[in-house]
Amino acid sequence: MKIPRLTDTTLRDGSHAVSHNYSPEVIRSVVSKLDEARVPVIEVSHGAGLAGSTIQQGFSTHPEFDLIKTAVESTNHAKIASLFVPGIGTSEELRKAVDIGIGAIRIAVHCTEADVTEQYFELAKALGIEAVGFLMMSHTQGANVLAEQAKMMESYGADCVYIVDSAGALVPTGVRERVSALKEALSIEVGFHAHNNLGLSIGNSVAAYEEGADQIDGTLRGLGAGAGNTPTEVLVATLKKMDIDTGINLSILMDVAEEIVAPLMSAPIIIDRDNLSSGYAGVYNSFLLHVRHAAEKFGVNPSEIMEELGKRQAIAGQEDWILDVAVELAEKKDLKV
Numbered sequence: 001m002k003i004p005r006l007t008d009t010t011l012r013d014g015s016h017a018v019s020h021n022y023s024p025e026v027i028r029s030v031v032s033k034l035d036e037a038r039v040p041v042i043e044v045s046h047g048a049g050l051a052g053s054t055i056q057q058g059f060s061t062h063p064e065f066d067l068i069k070t071a072v073e074s075t076n077h078a079k080i081a082s083l084f085v086p087g088i089g090t091s092e093e094l095r096k097a098v099d100i101g102i103g104a105i106r107i108a109v110h111c112t113e114a115d116v117t118e119q120y121f122e123l124a125k126a127l128g129i130e131a132v133g134f135l136m137m138s139h140t141q142g143a144n145v146l147a148e149q150a151k152m153m154e155s156y157g158a159d160c161v162y163i164v165d166s167a168g169a170l171v172p173t174g175v176r177e178r179v180s181a182l183k184e185a186l187s188i189e190v191g192f193h194a195h196n197n198l199g200l201s202i203g204n205s206v207a208a209y210e211e212g213a214d215q216i217d218g219t220l221r222g223l224g225a226g227a228g229n230t231p232t233e234v235l236v237a238t239l240k241k242m243d244i245d246t247g248i249n250l251s252i253l254m255d256v257a258e259e260i261v262a263p264l265m266s267a268p269i270i271i272d273r274d275n276l277s278s279g280y281a282g283v284y285n286s287f288l289l290h291v292r293h294a295a296e297k298f299g300v301n302p303s304e305i306m307e308e309l310g311k312r313q314a315i316a317g318q319e320d321w322i323l324d325v326a327v328e329l330a331e332k333k334d335l336k337v
């Protein structure tokens with residue numbers, strides 16, 4: 001059986017769950033442990049990628065390049081990756097991150113927008129780093145559309161393209177169809193990134209692996225946007241049970257998850273009403289905290305906001321719709337009274 005390459009994104013996707021509040025000390029301690037455990041790739045950046053620290057996405061407490069530098073300085077083996085969303089980040093930040101020492105960039109777009117990534121794949125390859133494509137909100141499109149989009153990324157120089165279940169809305173059959181379509185269409189690697197809104201992050205990651213996914217994401221304790229991600233330590237344990245030895249030290253992972261990451265969480269990530277309704281409606285997970293704030297401010301039910309955003313098929317970058325929807329629902333409620 002092929003051994004999948006695991007990327008731990010606690011220090012990127014997890015950033016959404018801690019309101020982008022990572023300190024250099026946290027970065028140093030988590031990266032050192034992941035490195036010691038021999039996790040091959042560790043992603044570090046604002047949750048929305050390079051230059052994501054904005055009023056719309058949420059400000060980071062510490063300058064992102066200081067955090068990335070700390071990460072690079074804390075590794076002996078692992079590759080440090082960052083996320084890059086075209087339009088949020090620009091070539092300037094990509095160059096700067098490469099100067100600091102990242103070894104991979106993960107270029108994320110809504111899953112029908114691959115054509116905007118060309119210049120960034122070309123730049124990443126010209127700068128000599130690994131370039132990975134991230135097809136966000138992959139549940140919204142069928143396998144053939146995703147395969148076409150992935151082929152575009154391949155033609156721009158991508159080394160791997162991910163099916164990204166941003167809303168945690170996919171079930172194993174949907175994951176299988178999508179991953180196998182990419183495996184068939186591409187000659188490069190295929191990856192899978194899960195969210196746990198339907199409680200399927202491990203099951204979906206295993207399904208992706210069984211369809212041939214070469215790269216799989218996780219986060220310690222599942223710390224990530226919304227319902228969180230595939231817990232890295234649980235994934236490693238599950239793969240071990242399947243006789244797939246990733247070479248990662250499970251006991252170190254369990255310790256860092258328990259002793260360093262769990263205390264960062266204001267509350268454990270559970271599949272509560274908001275997370276389940278978000279996954280069920282197919283709403284982007286990083287909208288969760290914004291939806292909760294808007295619901296509280298305008299006195300409406302977060303699930304209703306999720307349902308409406310799902311109907312409108314809101315995508316990353318359309319966070320301002322959350323307020324629009326909350327105001328409209330509040331007005332309707334007032335009319336009824």
Ligand SMILES: CC[C@H](O)CC(=O)C(=O)O
Nearest residue numbers: 013047048136164166286
């Ligand atoms: C804004 C980037 C986003 O959080 C990427 C990601 O992890 C996802 O879509 O799930």
Ligand SMILES: [Mn+2]
Nearest residue numbers: 013166193225
């Ligand atoms: Mn994610």
